[in-house]
Every structure is written in C-alpha cells, then in structure tokens.
Amino acid sequence: MKNKIVPFLVFFFFIFIFFVFYKSLNQTNIYTPNVNLNKNIPEFEAKIFKSNESFSSKDFKLNEYYLINIWASWCAPCRLEHKYLLELNDINSLKMIGINYKDLKLNAENFLNDLGNPYDLILSDDNGKLSINWGAYGVPETFIVFNNKIVKKYTGPLNEINVQEIRKILSQ
Amino acid sequence: MLPSVIGKYSLIFGFLISFPIFYYSFIDYKKSGNLDTKIISFSFLQLLFILISFICLIISFVISDFSNETVFNNSHTTKPLFYKIAGTWGNHEGSLLLWLLVLTLFVFIFLLTSKRQTKNYRILTTIFQQIIIFGFFVFVIKTSNPFSHIFPDPNEGLGLNPILQDPALAIHPPILYLGYVGASIIFSSALSATVLNYISSSWASHIKTWTYISWIFLTLGILLGSIWAYYELGWGGFWFWDPVENVSLMPWLALTTLIHCLIVLEKRTLLKSWVIILSITTFTLSMSGTFLVRSGILNSVHTFANDPERGIFILLFLFSLIILSLVIFFFFNKNQDRNSSNFFWLSKDTSLLINNWFMMYFLSVVLIGTLYPIFLDVISSEKISVGPPFYHKLIAPFLLFFLVAMAIGPKLSWIKSKFVEKFSLISFFGISLLLSSYLVFKLNIDFLINTLLLSTAFFLFLITFKDFFINKTKNISQKISHFGFALFILSVLLNNFLSSEIVTNLKVGESYDDGKVKIYLEKVEKFKKQNYESVIGYFDITDQKNKTEKFKPELRIYNQPVIITSEADIKTNLFYDKFLVINVVQNQNYFNLRYQFKPLMSWIWISVLIISMGGLTNLLYSRNEK
Amino acid sequence: MKKILIFLLLINISTAHGEIQNDKLKIEITKNLRCLICQGQSVYDSDSEFANSLKLVVEDKLNEGMEEEEIYIFLKEKYGNWILYDPELSKNTYILWILPLLLFLFGGAIIIRKLNLKKN
Numbered sequence: 030m031k032n033k034i035v036p037f038l039v040f041f042f043f044i045f046i047f048f049v050f051y052k053s054l055n056q057t058n059i060y061t062p063n064v065n066l067n068k069n070i071p072e073f074e075a076k077i078f079k080s081n082e083s084f085s086s087k088d089f090k091l092n093e094y095y096l097i098n099i100w101a102s103w104c105a106p107c108r109l110e111h112k113y114l115l116e117l118n119d120i121n122s123l124k125m126i127g128i129n130y131k132d133l134k135l136n137a138e139n140f141l142n143d144l145g146n147p148y149d150l151i152l153s154d155d156n157g158k159l160s161i162n163w164g165a166y167g168v169p170e171t172f173i174v175f176n177n178k179i180v181k182k183y184t185g186p187l188n189e190i191n192v193q194e195i196r197k198i199l200s201q
Numbered sequence: 202m203l204p205s206v207i208g209k210y211s212l213i214f215g216f217l218i219s220f221p222i223f224y225y226s227f228i229d230y231k232k233s234g235n236l237d238t239k240i241i242s243f244s245f246l247q248l249l250f251i252l253i254s255f256i257c258l259i260i261s262f263v264i265s266d267f268s269n270e271t272v273f274n275n276s277h278t279t280k281p282l283f284y285k286i287a288g289t290w291g292n293h294e295g296s297l298l299l300w301l302l303v304l305t306l307f308v309f310i311f312l313l314t315s316k317r318q319t320k321n322y323r324i325l326t327t328i329f330q331q332i333i334i335f336g337f338f339v340f341v342i343k344t345s346n347p348f349s350h351i352f353p354d355p356n357e358g359l360g361l362n363p364i365l366q367d368p369a370l371a372i373h374p375p376i377l378y379l380g381y382v383g384a385s386i387i388f389s390s391a392l393s394a395t396v397l398n399y400i401s402s403s404w405a406s407h408i409k410t411w412t413y414i415s416w417i418f419l420t421l422g423i424l425l426g427s428i429w430a431y432y433e434l435g436w437g438g439f440w441f442w443d444p445v446e447n448v449s450l451m452p453w454l455a456l457t458t459l460i461h462c463l464i465v466l467e468k469r470t471l472l473k474s475w476v477i478i479l480s481i482t483t484f485t486l487s488m489s490g491t492f493l494v495r496s497g498i499l500n501s502v503h504t505f506a507n508d509p510e511r512g513i514f515i516l517l518f519l520f521s522l523i524i525l526s527l528v529i530f531f532f533f534n535k536n537q538d539r540n541s542s543n544f545f546w547l548s549k550d551t552s553l554l555i556n557n558w559f560m561m562y563f564l565s566v567v568l569i570g571t572l573y574p575i576f577l578d579v580i581s582s583e584k585i586s587v588g589p590p591f592y593h594k595l596i597a598p599f600l601l602f603f604l605v606a607m608a609i610g611p612k613l614s615w616i617k618s619k620f621v622e623k624f625s626l627i628s629f630f631g632i633s634l635l636l637s638s639y640l641v642f643k644l645n646i647d648f649l650i651n652t653l654l655l656s657t658a659f660f661l662f663l664i665t666f667k668d669f670f671i672n673k674t675k676n677i678s679q680k681i682s683h684f685g686f687a688l689f690i691l692s693v694l695l696n697n698f699l700s701s702e703i704v705t706n707l708k709v710g711e712s713y714d715d716g717k718v719k720i721y722l723e724k725v726e727k728f729k730k731q732n733y734e735s736v737i738g739y740f741d742i743t744d745q746k747n748k749t750e751k752f753k754p755e756l757r758i759y760n761q762p763v764i765i766t767s768e769a770d771i772k773t774n775l776f777y778d779k780f781l782v783i784n785v786v787q788n789q790n791y792f793n794l795r796y797q798f799k800p801l802m803s804w805i806w807i808s809v810l811i812i813s814m815g816g817l818t819n820l821l822y823s824r825n826e827k
Numbered sequence: 828m829k830k831i832l833i834f835l836l837l838i839n840i841s842t843a844h845g846e847i848q849n850d851k852l853k854i855e856i857t858k859n860l861r862c863l864i865c866q867g868q869s870v871y872d873s874d875s876e877f878a879n880s881l882k883l884v885v886e887d888k889l890n891e892g893m894e895e896e897e898i899y900i901f902l903k904e905k906y907g908n909w910i911l912y913d914p915e916l917s918k919n920t921y922i923l924w925i926l927p928l929l930l931f932l933f934g935g936a937i938i939i940r941k942l943n944l945k946k947n
Contacts (some may be wrong), residue, residue: 157880164905613863
C-alpha cells in the first residue's frame with residue numbers, strides 16, 4: 030500500500046505545478062504597483078515652475094478633483110498623450126497639475142509652446158524626489174486625486190479608454 | 202529567397218525522417234541479430250537535414266535576406282559579419298534550430314560510439330531521444346518557424362540589440378546548448394536502461410563519458426555568460442541570481458551531482474534509483490529553463506520573445522516528458538541495490554551521500570527562489586522579488602560544511618576508512634582559521650560569517666593544493682576540479698571583501714582625489730558612428746602606487762532600436778581589474794562616473810576554467826580514476 | 828574659546844562618523860532595492876533616472892534619521908513588496924524560506940533511514 034502512495038503523491042504534485050504554470054502564462058507580466066490606490070496623497074512641498082512660490086499638499090482643496098501628470102520634454106510618450114491632456118482641460122471642475130520631471134526650464138517651455146499647455150499649475154521636480162514621493166517610477170504617469178486620496182493611477186501614456194474612465198469618475 | 206526555401210524544406214524533411222526512425226526502431230527492437238543499420242543511416246540523414254537547414258539560416262542572415270521574418274526581426278545591414286552569423290542563434294527560432302541540431306547530433310554520435318552496448322538499449326535510447334526530437338520539430342514548424350516568409354520584402358531589418366553584439370555572447374549559446382541539450386542523451390539513455398533493467402556498473406562507465414562532455418560544455422557556457430555580463434553590461438558584477446542565470450545553474454548542479462553518483466554506481470553498484478532520478482531531473486531542468494525563458498513568465502534581462510502560445514506548447518511538451526519519465530521510473534525500476542553487509546559511517550560512500558544531500562539542498566534553494574514568485578503571483582496575486590540576499594543567506598551557512606566535507610571526503614576510502622591524515626587536516630584548518638581571522642579583522646567587515654567562510658575556503662584550497670603532491674596522478678581529474686572549485690570560492694570571497702568603488706560627478710577639467718585614488722577628467726568627445734552616437738570620456742586615473750593610466754569609457758546611443766549602452770573601460774591583469782563607467786546626467790554639464798577596483802577578478806574566470814579542465818582530464822586519462 | 832573649538836571638533840567627528848555610517852548603509856540599502864525600470868538591476872548598480880532619484884531619497888531619509896527598516900517600509904508603501912530584493916519574512920514568504928530547510932531535513936532523514944537499513 031505504501032508503495033502506491035509515493036507515485037500518486039508525485040503525480041499530483043506535478044499536475045499541481047502544471048496548472049500553476051498554465052495559469053501564470055495567461056497573466057500579464059507588466060508590473061504596475063497598485064499599492065497607492067485609496068491611499069492618502071503624500072505630504073510634500075514643491076516649487077512652482079518659473080516662480081519662487083511653493084505649493085504643498087496642504088493646498089489641495091476638498092471636494093475638488095485634481096489630475097496630477099508627471100511629464101518631461103525629453104519623454105517621447107509624453108508627446109503622444111499630450112492631446113488627451115488638452116482634451117481633459119475642457120472639464121472645468123478638474124484642476125490639472127503638471128509635475129515637470131528632471132527637465133530644463135527652456136525645453137519644458139518650448140514643449141508647452143509647441144503642443145499647448147493644459148495645466149492650471151506646474152510644479153518642478155528637478156531631482157525626481159517628488160515623483161518618488163508620489164510612488165511613480167517613470168514618465169509619464171498620471172494620478173486622479175479627490176479629497177486627498179489617490180483615486181486612480183495610470184502608468185504610461187494616457188489613451189482614449191483612460192480619458193473615458195476619467196470622465197466617468199468625474200461625473201459621479 | 203533560395204536559402205530560406207531550401208532551409209524550410211530541409212526542416213520538413215528532417216521532421217519526416219522521424220517516421221522511418223520510429224518505424225525501423227520498433228521493428229528491430231527485441232529482434233535478434235545486429236542493430237539494423239538503417240536506423241543509423243536515417244539518424245544521419247535527419248542530422249544532415251537539420252544541418253542544411255541551420256546553414257541556410259546562417260546564409261540568410263549573412264546575405265540579409267529580410268524576406269525571412271526571423272532575419273528581419275533580428276538583423277540589420279550595418280551589423281558586422283561576425284554578428285550577423287551569431288545572430289542566427291541569438292533569437293528564439295534560430296536557437297531552437299540549434300536545439301534540434303544538438304539533439305540529432307548527439308544521438309547520431311551515440312549510435313556510432315555505443316557499438317559495444319546491447320542492441321535493445323541502443324534502440325530504446327534512440328526511440329526516447331527521437332520522441333524529444335519529434336516534439337521539438339512540431340514546436341518549431343508550428344510555432345517558431347525560422348523560415349517564415351514576409352511579404353513584401355522589407356529593405357532593412359529591425360536590428361539586433363547592441364548589447365548582444367559581443368564575442369563572448371556570440372559563442373555562449375552554442376557552447377551552453379552542447380551542455381544542456383547534451384543532457385538529453387543522458388535522459389534518453391537512463392530511461393532506456395531503466396526499462397531494460399540495465400542500470401548497472403557497466404552502464405555507469407558507459408554513460409559517464411556523455412555526462413562529462415555535457416558537464417564540461419555547460420560549465421564553459423555558464424562561464425561565458427558571466428564573462429559577457431561583466432564586460433558588457435557595465436555594472437561590474439558577473440552573477441545576479443537573475444532567473445535566467447539560475448535556469449542555467451540548476452542543470453549544472455544536477456549534472457555535477459550525477460557525476461558524483463555515477464562514480465558511486467560504477468564502483469559500488471549503489472544509488473541506482475537515485476541516478477535515474479538525477480538523469481531525468483537534469484534534462485527536465487534544461488527544458489524547464491527553456492520554457493521559463495521563452496514563455497514570458499519570467500521578467501529579466503535575458504528574456505526572448507514573450508509569447509504565451511509558445512509557452513503553452515512547451516509546457517505541455519515538458520510535462521508529457523515528465524509524466525512519461527515518472528511512469529517508466531515507477532513501473533520499471535526495481536530497487537535492487539546490492540546490500541552491503543559492512544557499513545561504516547566514515548567512508549567515501551557516506552561522504553558522497555553528504556555531497557548529494559548538500560547539492561540537492563543548493564539546487565532546491567535556487568529552484569524555489571526562482572519559481573516561488575510565480576507561484577505566489579498565481580495563488581495570491583502578490584508580487585515579490587527574490588534576489589541575491591535570499592540566495593546568499595540560505596547558501597552561505599551550508600557552504601561552510603560543504604567546503605569542509607569536500608576537503609575530507611575524497612581522502613576517505615570506500616566502505617571504511619581510517620582517519621590517518623587527522624593531524625595534517627587539523628593543522629591546515631587551524632592555519633586557515635588564523636589567516637582568515639586576521640584578514641577579516643583588518644578589513645573591518647562582519648566578523649563571524651566572513652571569517653568562517655574564508656577559513657573553510659582557505660582550508661579547502663590548501664588541502665586540494667597539497668593533494669597535488671601526494672600520489673601525483675591518482676584521481677588527477679578530481680583533484681583538478683576540486684582545486685578549481687576551492688580557488689573559485691576563495692577568489693569570489695576575496696574579490697568581494699577587497700573591492701572598492703568610487704562614485705562621483707566631474708566636469709571636464711575637474712579632478713577627484715581622496716588620498717588613495719585620483720581621477721581626472723581630461724576631455725569628452727562626441728561623434729557619430731555607423732549606427733550609434735558615441736560619447737567618450739578621457740580620464741587619467743592615478744592609483745596608490747602613483748601609477749597613472751588612461752581610461753576611455755564610452756556611452757553609446759544606438760538608433761536601431763533606440764538603446765543606450767555603457768561600454769566600461771576595463772583594465773585587466775592577473776591581480777586586479779580596474780573598471781570605469783561613465784554616465785550622462787540628464788540636462789547637466791557634468792558627468793557621473795563609477796570607478797571600481799576589483800582584485801582577483803581574473804582568478805574567478807581562471808578557476809572555472811580549471812574546474813572544467815578537471816572534467817576534460819577525466820575524458821582523456823580515465824585510467825587512473827579510483 | 829578652547830572648549831568651543833573642542834566641541835565643534837567633536838561634533839564634526841561624530842557627524843563625519845555618522846556620515847560614513849550612512850554612506851555604508853546607503854550602499855547596503857540601495858543594493859537591496861530593485862530598479863523598477865531596469866530589467867534586473869539593483870538601484871545601487873543602475874544609473875537610470877529612477878535609480879538616481881531613489882538614491883537621493885534614501886540619502887535624505889537616512890539623514891533625517893530613519894532606520895533601514897523604516898526606509899523599506901516607506902518604499903514598500905509606495906511601490907509594493909516587489910521593490911525589495913530581500914523577501915522579508917512575512918505570511919507570504921514563510922514557505923519560501925522554510926521549504927528549502929525542510930527539504931534539507933527531509934533529505935537527511937531519508938539518508939539516515941537508508942543507512943540504518945543497510946546497517947541492520
């Protein structure tokens with residue numbers, strides 16, 4: 030009897046492994062940290078682009094929707110998503126804040142002059158620390174904030190579907 | 202174009218030859234008389250077709266035939282000739298053709314060189330190997346055909362990743378495959394011998410040659426991969442416990458253990474079942490490695506095309522082979538180990554068992570570390586990373602005992618041993634301990650674990666070195682390999698303890714001086730090359746002995762595809778490496794540089810060469826083995 | 828006057844010592860962090876934008892007085908467990924750490940059993 034148990038256990042073990050691998054094949058491997066959802070926005074203070082004033086997390090008003098977009102003039106996908114940001118600018122109730130990531134002021138200005146400026150406010154992140162505070166790791170990334178909580182996060186450039194989603198969130 | 206067409210049909214013909222091979226093998230099996238030479242002829246024919254196919258693919262790359270989809274995806278007219286050729290096997294489809302080439306080559310050579318073995322054993326081994334070959338043919342033709350046509354013919358290819366344009370990396374796949382695909386013949390042979398109840402001392406002697414060949418190539422293949430990583434990737438390391446590195450290490454661990462077990466089996470007719478399991482495991486690990494790397498499950502520097510469809514196919518194929526092996530093992534294996542009436546704890550037998558025990562532990566650490574994140578992700582959707590700290594923490598303590606066992610084990614005799622060399626062993630250990638304590642103390646690093654590791658490494662080193670002078674030619678191959686291993690561990694440890702690094706930012710004309718090393722950035726040049734833009738920093742580095750050397754690390758910005766690579770300037774000599782990397786800082790006028798001083802780096806490579814030479818010595822002079 | 832000088836000297840030495848400690852710690856910590864935009868490199872080894880910014884953040888936190896563990900917790904909160912190369916012992920990773928050790932003991936038990944059988 031004992032001699033039969035070992036083969037059976039071994040077989041079942043391998044069948045189990047097979048199913049785990051099979052399932053994992055169907056999962057995508059792109060890691061998008063979703064840990065920030067429904068967390069509070071980070072405490073921070075940052076310089077406003079081209080001025081000496083600063084803006085801090087305390088300046089976020091309640092009951093207002095904010096869109097935070099991390100971008101840079103040297104980032105190619107940022108160019109692609111820019112038109113969607115301009116589209117979203119139509120929504121009056123949405124305050125758009127851009128975080129200019131590791132960029133030269135001149136290049137950033139040229140970028141906005143060429144493609145348009147959808148932002149109500151632009152913050153400078155010269156050393157990348159602010160973006161890390163927000164839990165971003167590349168450009169572009171976009172956050173939707175409401176009542177000091179991160180409601181939605183997009184890693185990578187925005188697309189049509191994302192824009193629809195954002196409109197939907199705002200209309201609630 | 203023509204080579205592609207010839208290649209495609211040659212591949213199909215090779216596939217069709219499977220059928221006569223199966224047919225004639227089945228008919229001839231269990232019949233009396235000599236082996237039907239048709240089987241050998243057809244095996245040769247199959248090898249020939251694959252070879253023609255492979256050569257046609259090479260030609261397609263060389264002439265830049267972009268109507269061939271594989272060439273289009275992986276080549277470019279501006280690539281140097283050597284890398285066009287190497288590009289043949291540097292991609293998914295081509296590498297599978299290489300798999301088929303090695304599979305068919307090895308079984309053909311097996312048939313030629315196994316004339317003294319029984320006919321049924323030879324036929325059955327051919328059949329099992331042909332099952333593997335058949336599966337790969339189907340996989341290649343159906344999902345990974347290197348000869349698919351695209352229309353209209355593009356003028357230019359998509360280019361190959363420039364990081365892969367390196368000599369070490371160019372020959373790394375063929376050498377590695379001879380190792381790990383070569384393990385297929387051990388697999389087929391073990392299954393065949395199990396069915397025929399032929400697992401014995403004479404089978405062990407016969408299969409040992411194949412095991413050594415596979416092992417030598419695997420060792421060299423892994424060495425080449427590490428050398429490439431060190432010279433090309435620019436971070437100064439050579440092993441990162443990256444999943445794809447682990448996947449080549451695991452068959453190596455299993456194969457090394459198998460070699461030790463075959464010694465036992467040959468000598469003492471013991472461990473039969475375990476030998477079968479190890480033989481199956483080695484090739485299974487090779488195939489699983491292929492699966493993991495090509496299916497998109499693993500995320501790493503090395504991953505080939507991420508294609509789940511291919512993944513499912515390999516998964517099914519792999520598990521079919523596993524189930525087949527398990528069925529054969531449980532059904533046919535009769536545990537008939539010779540029962541020795543004498544048994545003593547202090548013997549070579551026991552020390553080899555301990556070797557197995559520890560090796561399997563190391564294998565399980567690497568296996569679990571590599572696969573666990575996949576399992577966790579599937580079962581609970583949590584993503585974790587398992588990196589170097591995990592492997593170091595679990596391996597280091599056990600390595601201590603393992604090194605000591607390696608020093609003592611080979612000195613014991615079979616069955617029973619008198620511990621005659623007690624005195625010299627203890628004194629050597631004492632010397633090692635003192636030496637290591639002193640060194641660790643001076644270096645001001647974590648005391649306990651480092652002292653122990655260094656002591657046991659020194660101990661093994663001294664013992665294996667001394668062993669060369671006793672009984673000079675007896676067991677020479679084991680002495681060489683074990684010495685090589687001791688040297689390897691010692692080099693890695695000392696390199697780790699004694700290396701230093703400087704990271705700083707400099708503008709042109711500025712210097713960095715910390716009293717020990719002075720780094721001066723003389724100038725920076727930028728210019729355009731054929732398919733990249735180059736930024737070279739000219740540095741003068743003065744070391745403690747007031748010797749100044751000129752360094753020219755380079756940054757390359759490729760355009761096809763867009764990739765930035767760092768070409769470190771590495772000055773190597775026998776005692777140390779000096780390693781300098783430059784980096785552009787976004788939007789700034791200064792440059793970031795990383796200078797590393799790495800003692801004993803060359804010894805890490807040399808020691809692995811020595812390890813593989815031990816294996817080679819055995820193949821050439823196997824009379825003196827005991 | 829002399830007392831002030833000595834005082835300043837002592838502070839200088841202790842902060843210098845503190846700085847060296849922090850430097851060593853920064854290296855250790857960044858070696859344990861995964862560069863999220865690289866394919867298999869630690870933050871220490873990488874020179875990507877993300878890695879460089881993260882090195883600054885780690886330095887800041889160390890200077891603020893944060894312990895190594897606290898920095899890991901801070902980063903795990905932002906990026907998830909994936910950013911750490913050392914899989915810390917948690918309910919998700921017990922099996923990861925224990926399984927090899929269990930297998931080792933299991934192997935040992937089998938060997939002892941087989942050897943005892945032989946002896947008798």
